[in-house]
Each structure stands twice: as C-alpha cells, then as structure tokens.
Amino acid sequence: MSKTNVQQVPDKYFTLSQQSEAEENIQDTQPVSLSFYRDSWRRIKKNKGAVVSLIILLIILVIAVGSIWFSPHNPDTQQVQYSFLPPKIPGLHINGFNGYAKQAGVWVDVYKEKDVPSSVYFYLGTDQFGRDLLSRLLYGTRISLLIAFSAAFLDLTIGVPYGLISGWLGGKADTIMQRALEIISGVPTLVVVVLMLLIFPPGIPSIIMALALIGWITMARVVRGQTLQIKNQEFILAARVLGQRPVKTVLGHILPNLSSVIIIQTMFTIPEAIFFEAFLSFIGVGMRAPNASLGTLINDGYQTFQFYPHLMWYPALIISLIMIAFNIFADGLRDAFDPKMKG
Amino acid sequence: MIVTLLLISSVTFLLMQKLPGSPYGNEEKLTNVQKAVMNHQYGLDKPVVVQYLYYMVGVAKGNLGVSLQFGNQPVSKIIATRIGPSVQLGIQALIIGTVVGILFGIISARFQNTWLDTSTSLFAILGGSVPNFVFAVLLQLFFAIDLKWLPIGLWDNGFASSILPSLALAITPMADSARFIRTEMIDVLHSDYIELARSTGVDEWTVAFRYGLRNAVIPLITILGPMVASLLTGSLVVEQIFAVPGIGEQFTKSILSNDYFTIMGLTILYSTLLVIVILIVDILYVLIDPRIRLIGGTRDE
Amino acid sequence: MSETILSLDDVHVSFDSLNGKVHAVRGVSFDLHYGETLALVGESGSGKSVTCRSIIRLLSKNASIDDGSILYEGKNILAKSQREMRSIRGKEISIIFQDPMTSLNPTMRVSKQIALPMIHHLHLSKHEAMKRAIELLKRVGIPNSEVRYKDYPHQFSGGQRQRIVIAIALACNPKLLIADEPTTALDVTIQAQIIELMKDIQKKNGTSIIFITHDLGVVAKVADRVAVMYAGKIVEIGTAEEIFYLPQHPYTWGLLQSVPTADEADEELYAIPGAPPDLIHPSKGDAFYSRNPYALEADRYYEPPYFQLSPTHFAATWLLDERAPKVEPPPSIQRRYATFYKKHGGKP
Numbered sequence: 001m002s003k004t005n006v007q008q009v010p011d012k013y014f015t016l017s018q019q020s021e022a023e024e025n026i027q028d029t030q031p032v033s034l035s036f037y038r039d040s041w042r043r044i045k046k047n048k049g050a051v052v053s054l055i056i057l058l059i060i061l062v063i064a065v066g067s068i069w070f071s072p073h074n075p076d077t078q079q080v081q082y083s084f085l086p087p088k089i090p091g092l093h094i095n096g097f098n099g100y101a102k103q104a105g106v107w108v109d110v111y112k113e114k115d116v117p118s119s120v121y122f123y124l125g126t127d128q129f130g131r132d133l134l135s136r137l138l139y140g141t142r143i144s145l146l147i148a149f150s151a152a153f154l155d156l157t158i159g160v161p162y163g164l165i166s167g168w169l170g171g172k173a174d175t176i177m178q179r180a181l182e183i184i185s186g187v188p189t190l191v192v193v194v195l196m197l198l199i200f201p202p203g204i205p206s207i208i209m210a211l212a213l214i215g216w217i218t219m220a221r222v223v224r225g226q227t228l229q230i231k232n233q234e235f236i237l238a239a240r241v242l243g244q245r246p247v248k249t250v251l252g253h254i255l256p257n258l259s260s261v262i263i264i265q266t267m268f269t270i271p272e273a274i275f276f277e278a279f280l281s282f283i284g285v286g287m288r289a290p291n292a293s294l295g296t297l298i299n300d301g302y303q304t305f306q307f308y309p310h311l312m313w314y315p316a317l318i319i320s321l322i323m324i325a326f327n328i329f330a331d332g333l334r335d336a337f338d339p340k341m342k343g
Numbered sequence: 344m345i346v347t348l349l350l351i352s353s354v355t356f357l358l359m360q361k362l363p364g365s366p367y368g369n370e371e372k373l374t375n376v377q378k379a380v381m382n383h384q385y386g387l388d389k390p391v392v393v394q395y396l397y398y399m400v401g402v403a404k405g406n407l408g409v410s411l412q413f414g415n416q417p418v419s420k421i422i423a424t425r426i427g428p429s430v431q432l433g434i435q436a437l438i439i440g441t442v443v444g445i446l447f448g449i450i451s452a453r454f455q456n457t458w459l460d461t462s463t464s465l466f467a468i469l470g471g472s473v474p475n476f477v478f479a480v481l482l483q484l485f486f487a488i489d490l491k492w493l494p495i496g497l498w499d500n501g502f503a504s505s506i507l508p509s510l511a512l513a514i515t516p517m518a519d520s521a522r523f524i525r526t527e528m529i530d531v532l533h534s535d536y537i538e539l540a541r542s543t544g545v546d547e548w549t550v551a552f553r554y555g556l557r558n559a560v561i562p563l564i565t566i567l568g569p570m571v572a573s574l575l576t577g578s579l580v581v582e583q584i585f586a587v588p589g590i591g592e593q594f595t596k597s598i599l600s601n602d603y604f605t606i607m608g609l610t611i612l613y614s615t616l617l618v619i620v621i622l623i624v625d626i627l628y629v630l631i632d633p634r635i636r637l638i639g640g641t642r643d644e
Numbered sequence: 645m646s647e648t649i650l651s652l653d654d655v656h657v658s659f660d661s662l663n664g665k666v667h668a669v670r671g672v673s674f675d676l677h678y679g680e681t682l683a684l685v686g687e688s689g690s691g692k693s694v695t696c697r698s699i700i701r702l703l704s705k706n707a708s709i710d711d712g713s714i715l716y717e718g719k720n721i722l723a724k725s726q727r728e729m730r731s732i733r734g735k736e737i738s739i740i741f742q743d744p745m746t747s748l749n750p751t752m753r754v755s756k757q758i759a760l761p762m763i764h765h766l767h768l769s770k771h772e773a774m775k776r777a778i779e780l781l782k783r784v785g786i787p788n789s790e791v792r793y794k795d796y797p798h799q800f801s802g803g804q805r806q807r808i809v810i811a812i813a814l815a816c817n818p819k820l821l822i823a824d825e826p827t828t829a830l831d832v833t834i835q836a837q838i839i840e841l842m843k844d845i846q847k848k849n850g851t852s853i854i855f856i857t858h859d860l861g862v863v864a865k866v867a868d869r870v871a872v873m874y875a876g877k878i879v880e881i882g883t884a885e886e887i888f889y890l891p892q893h894p895y896t897w898g899l900l901q902s903v904p905t906a907d908e909a910d911e912e913l914y915a916i917p918g919a920p921p922d923l924i925h926p927s928k929g930d931a932f933y934s935r936n937p938y939a940l941e942a943d944r945y946y947e948p949p950y951f952q953l954s955p956t957h958f959a960a961t962w963l964l965d966e967r968a969p970k971v972e973p974p975p976s977i978q979r980r981y982a983t984f985y986k987k988h989g990g991k992p
Contacts, residue, residue, distance in 0.1 A: 013942035014967040017933070043662075186347040186621065188613045190576040194598055195358050195610070275474055282476050283579055283595050302480060302584075309484070316477040323472035331468070535746040541702055542741075543734030543761035543812060553760070557751045 040260070043336040050332025053325035060322060064142040073132035075139040076290050085126040087133075087310065124314055127300060137314055140292040144319070147208055147293065148273040152266050154212030155219045160262060162216070163223025168231060168250055178224075181217055189214040193276065194285060202288045207280065211273045222265050223258060230257050260337040267330035271323045278319055294319040351614045352402055355607050356395055402611065408604035410597075418608035421593060428498050428505075429582070429589035433574050435509040440516030440570075445560060447517070448524025452559075453551050455529055464525065470518030476580040479511035483584060497586045508585040512577050516570045523566055527559040534558075564627050571620045575613055648715075649820055649852050650676040650699065655712035657694050657703065657876075664924040668694045670876035671712070676820070681846065681853040683863040683884075685899065686873035689920050692856045695873075696822045699854075700737050701729050716820070735765040738813035742825040744805035748797035754808050755781070755793035761815045780811040784841060803834035810841065814849075821845075822854045827862055839865055860903045864888065869956065872896050875921045875931035882957035889984035892951075892959035894938045897977050914974075930961065938963060938971050 086101040100107045124133040166177040193210045200206035280286030281295025301312025451463045487495040494500045540554040578591035597605040657669035669691040684692040714721040741747040759773035781789035784807040827835040870887040872880045880893040901914035918935035930943040942962040951964035
C-alpha cells in the first residue's frame, strides 16, 4: 500500500464522495451468474474426453441409422459360396484388407479362389453364410442401440414416477414402496432377465422389457433420494404453504430440479442395457437368428474365432467403443452438472 | 431376508409353470406315453398347488428336486459338485479386483488431474466398458493361444487353470472399485481432518494411507452387493469361454435346455447368495466403522 | 514481547477460478512477537484464513503466493521446499481449525491422532507417544483420559473434540499457534472454556497465537493486538485498546457498531450496507469505498496508505490525511473515544 504517494493525490479529491456511480459499480462487478444449464454446458465443453465421446456417439448413431438406406449389402442375404471371405477394401493393398488371407503360411487371394467377381467388395469380409459383415454390423448396431434406448426410455417411464411418488408421499407409503424395491433388488438381475426371456416369446420387445425390468430400480432409487432432499427445501415449502396442488408442485417444482439427475442416470443406463443385451445374446438367450445384434455377432464370431478372428473383433470393437464413449460422456455430464454428486 | 427368499422361490416356481416348451422337447424321439410316464415320475402331472407345496417343502429340507436333463441327478448334488470352481473363481476375482481397484483409485486421487490420474481413470473406464466376455476372449487369445503361458481352458490344471478366468472376472470389480475409491478418496483428501493431518507435517503418502485409506475404503463395502451380483453375471460367460465346470456354465446349459428344476435351484442359490452378501455387508458396516454402532446406528442410503 | 517470531511483508495470494483470478490477499504485512496474541478480524472472504494458511503453506492447488515474504524466526518460509515445510508444520507452527465436528479423523482413535505427529517429529516410540497423548488429553481437560484415550471422535462432545484438536496442535510444543475461528462452531459457554484453555496454554508455554475470528466479543477476551482485514488487506492494526476505543477506519467503525453492547442496548444494531467486494477485479482505490458512508473522492481513485497514529496503531484511510475534511464518527464510536480519553487523558 506504500505504493500510493500521498503528495500525488490532488487536493480536490478530499471531499466526501456521493457514490452514485459507485453503487452502479457494485452491480457491474458482481460475478456473472450463468444459468444452470449454460454453466454445465460450459463445463462439459472443457472436458475433452466428453466432447470426443459425444462426437463418436453421434457419428455411430448417424451411420447406424443412415445404413437403413445406405447398407452396402443386404445383411440377411446368404451366399454360402462366398463364406468366410477376408476383408477387401478398394484401393487398399495391405495384406488382410485386400481380399488376401493367410493359408498355411502363404497369402492367398481368397476372392479369386471362390470366384468372386472382381467388382464385388466385402469391406469387412463375410461370415460362415457368406453374409456381408459390414452390413450385419451396421444392422446389429442399430438393433443394439434401439434396444438400449427403448429400455432406457421404459426405465424413465416406470422409475421416475415410482421414485417421485415414493419420495413425495414419504411415511408409510414410502416405506412399503422401498421394501418392495429392496425385495426385487435382492434377486440377481441376471436371474430376472433370464427368467423373463424364457417366458416371453423371443424377440426384440421381450429383451427390451426384460432390460427395463431391472433398469428402473436404480432410476427409482435415485429419483426418490433426490425428491426427499428437494422436498424439504424452502421453495417447495413455500409452494405448499401457498396452497399449490401437490401434483402441480411435484411436476412444476420437483421434476425440473431432478432433470439433471435423470439425464445422468439415463446416460449410465444405456451402456448397461447395451452390455446386458450383448451378454444375453452371447450366452444364447437373447436375439434369435436371423436377427442380429452386436451380441449375436460377437457370439457368431467367437464360434469361428480361432480361424477368422476378424469376425469377432469388429463387433467387439464397436460395442467397446460405444460403451466407452457412453461412460466417458456420462461421467463428464455428471461432473458438469454436479461435481459433488457420486454414482 | 427369509421373506425375500420365499418370495423369490415362489415367483420362480410360478414362472416355471408358464415356461413355453417342454423339458423333453429336444428329445423328439419320446412318444406321448413316454412323456406322460416321465411327467408322472417327476410329479409334473399333479395340480400346480400340490407341486408348489412339494417343492417348497423340499427346498426347506435342502432338496431342490432332480435335474430333468443330466441323468436324473439331484440338483443339490449338481450344485455341490460344481460350486467349488465357481466359488474359487469368484473369491479370487473379488480379491484381485478390489485390491488392484483400490490401489488404482488411490493413485488416481492422490495425483488428481495429472497424467497418472488420467491414465488410471482411463484404464478403469476401459475395464468398466469393454464387455467382460470380450476381455475374456482377449486374455485367452493372448496368454493361452499366442504365448501359450497358461491353459486355454478346462479345469484340469489346478491353479494355473484358474488364473485367466479369475482375471477376466476381476476386471469388472476392479473398474468399479477403482472409480468408487477415486471419488471417495478425493472427498476424503479434501476433508477437514486430512487438512488437519497435513497441518501436523506428515507427508502426503502417510496422509493418504494412514489417515485417508480407511475412510475411503469403508464405503466400498456398500457396493459389495452389486459387485457380487455382477460377478455372478460374469461367471456365466467366463465359465463358458474357459470351459470351467462351474455353476455359471451349468446355468447356461440348463437355460438352453429348459431344465426346470436346475434353473429353479440355481435361481434360489443365486438369490440366497446375494441376500447373504447384503446381510454380511450390513454386519461388516457395523463392525468396521466406529461411527456406526449397532444400537441406534442408522445408515443412510 | 519485543522479539519478532513471524513477519509478513506485502504478501499477495490469488486463486484461479472459473470466472478469473481471485485476489484473495492483496498485500498483507504485520509482525508477531513472541508470546503475543494477534487477532485477525474481518468478515468471511476478507482473506484472513488464506493469510494464515499461507504461513504454513497449506493452500489449495489452485492457489499461488504471488508476492511478498513470510519470515519465521528470520527464515523465509516461501523459499522452503515442501519437505522442509513438513518439518515446520505441527512442530514449530500448529493450526486449529474451525469445526471440531469434522476436523478429527472419524475412524482413528483420538490418542493415535495426537500421537502420530509426535512419532513423526520427535521420533518417540509408540508407547512413549501414547503416554504423552494421555497426558495431553488430561492437560486440555478431558476427564478420565486414562480410559478415554481409546475412544473414537464420535464418542466426544463438540467442546471436547475441540479440546482434542487443541491437544493435537500442542503435541509437539509449537512456538506459534494459528487458531482459525476455533470457537465459531461452539456454544457460547463452551467458547469461553476453550478461550480460557488457550490463554492458559499461552501463559504456560509462551506460545504466540494468531487468532482468526469475525467475533469481536472473542477478540476483546484474547487479543493483545488486533488487525482488521477487508478485501484481502489490513485496513487497521493496533493494540486491542486502540482498535476498540480509538478506531479510525470507517470499516472498523462499522464492525464495532454491528456488535451489540450492554450500554447501547436501546440503539438499533448497525449493519454495514452492500455486499463484500469483488476480488476478481479489485478496485484501484479503497476496496471499502462503495460501502463507506464516509468515503472521500480520493478513496475512489487512490489506494490509501497507512497513516501512523501511535507506535503501534496504523490505519489505511484518506480520512487521516491532513487535507481531508473533519468527519464526525458515529455517536457510539465517539462514546468509545470519550472512554479512552477519560482513562488516558489527552484530547477532549
């Protein structure tokens, strides 16, 4: 503070100040308060991993959906004479991607061996029935995502109301509803899903139902916990004192405050559903032929994987990529919404 | 707890009644007469209520019925002969997973926001994201087929046979506990009592291990239940991939062949296991954490 | 009282935050003598805790000490390595934190928490350290310490826990004790006990104490000297008597007016208008300017220097410049002046 030279200060300043401008200054200098979502968005943009993951997910999503119209081959067309072709990509002359495969230590042009017309390319090769792996992969990804998103959506429609009601009512109703959850969660999810799949007719809807059946419990728990916390805050109390109808309070005040938690939970549910679907298909109780999902593709690939490992690696790679991207993105979302919140 | 188990077994039983297809469906040579005889033999021709009562009384006595597929063996005997490998794998995986996970979590938290944190966290995310059956196949390919260090599968080589399946199973609990411990430890390292410990001049590693570790690890017990549940799931695929003659492999086989009693028996086994784990978790929590006493101690979810 | 144990000179500390660099401490200087208690007073966010944490170099990772020097017994603390700092922390300088409910490790026996620093610094055996821990517990007034040393923190009351925290701080007989609002979280009756305990320790050990608080009532009981902080600066510093009875800075006036006292019970309690200042873009003049009813134009544009009023009393306000208009302090402050002059003579 010795930096100010007393003599420097002009005499005219030694009058009482009116401070009218100064009052405005206070306003100006208050830290800029951003709205909750804009603030969160700013934080997530800083998280490189989350941004990259989001981009990867969007790309996969667009390609998977787009392949409905742009599939290189029909995923179901079987051409047994073209079975087990190695990948062949036009313009690429690296062994392993040019239609050559190693047979007894020598690289052989399998396409020539099997009389495939030179204009026909299978970018990722074919499976045991001569189906194009790339097309099946795109199709399988689409199905896996469809199942996961639908299951997550069902989770929302069951879990959120359950949690809201349980948390809002409290008391005896809450206790009973929580006991019920406890009993259900005492059953290993695996068992529930397997039993469901045995009972329902095989197919995509059954799998979605079975996955939702286990997923909603966590959602209900999380929502209930948050509802309990928010319920006792002043603004809710104020709304109640002012005589607002409970339904309106819950939908108007509590639900919006839960949105971030619900989004985060959903983001964690989706990869879990993808995994579980793949798992079920892998052990053979999920998708049935000729339908394909990432899980069945991995399973198919695993059957012949000693000789044609690429048939398993590509679907395994895609599913891992989706799961990693979802998890990193969900982590990033969680950190951005609430750095303190734990899984 | 008993109520939970009773409910589970009843529901399982009822669901089994609704199962489409017959347990003998894949043996097409059977005539209707033969089927009727067999139904009678297994008590499947009696009214559902009677079957239910028989079954429940049997369960209470430890009799889980007879497998309809595997040479009429009692289900309890199938379980008895197959539980050993599964339990061994499960315990080994749980120990490897949590110990490595805790270490990773601590390193992550201790060096928060450095490259060490980033790489261990990334590893944990990889472990939690790559499906464990993919990981299992990778392990098998690399260590068994390419390097030939360890057996490809089958449970015929003692401990060596158990290494790869244990590792494959351990990946999920490892990832879970690493991420869990990281958040816990970061919380703990920012707490007032750690600040106080630092102010007394002890170094960071002493702070992390002597003052912090216990506080960060105790809450890990709460996710032990879900971890065991995911181990059960994992055991199905891992045992199948490594051809381990365990419970998981049996369960897969039974599901694919509609083997009622075996499925029911294993379901009850799995549920019992999980319920017991949850109970143990509650007891452990009371025992380990001095903040929580048996009387009047409440645990918030 | 004359020898200096600690000397801060123009210390600047800042934090990186999402909204920009927060200048939490902006040029703090003071000396602390052996066996003396200095109270640091100010509202939350005035930088008193940050100042003290800089002394033991325990700031969060996003903080940096940008400028200035901190001399402890003549050696510059800021030049020391973390390893050297660890041999000072707990041994030479100890700190007592605000909230006894959270500053003890919940899963460690209290005796161990007291013993660990002794094993670490004094290289005592486990057994010896334990024995001393029990003595310390007795010393800070924990009854039945021979039995209770085995207990965990949750088995003690809030006041007892703060005694235990004090025992940890005292374990290695530090020369300097920093008490960061040690009584704020406690009941009033317990507060008095803890203050008595600290005074007793000071008398017996000759410890120097820096006592951080926003409670002027507590200050009156413990402090030899008082430094008033505002917006990361000391605006006024002097002996307790000078600050309480001859305050010069309008902020100190405001602080004193906002404490209820017995003799002005019928007067309305004063609240300082406005909100604490923005430390991301500190004003170039006096930071208190915008909330100061006695502000001069000079306060707006120029940082006031310290004007010396006595060998011990300094205040940073342009009101003390000879060119400044004579302002009448608020009535309650004038009464304080009168009390002072009645006792010591001097100006009417």
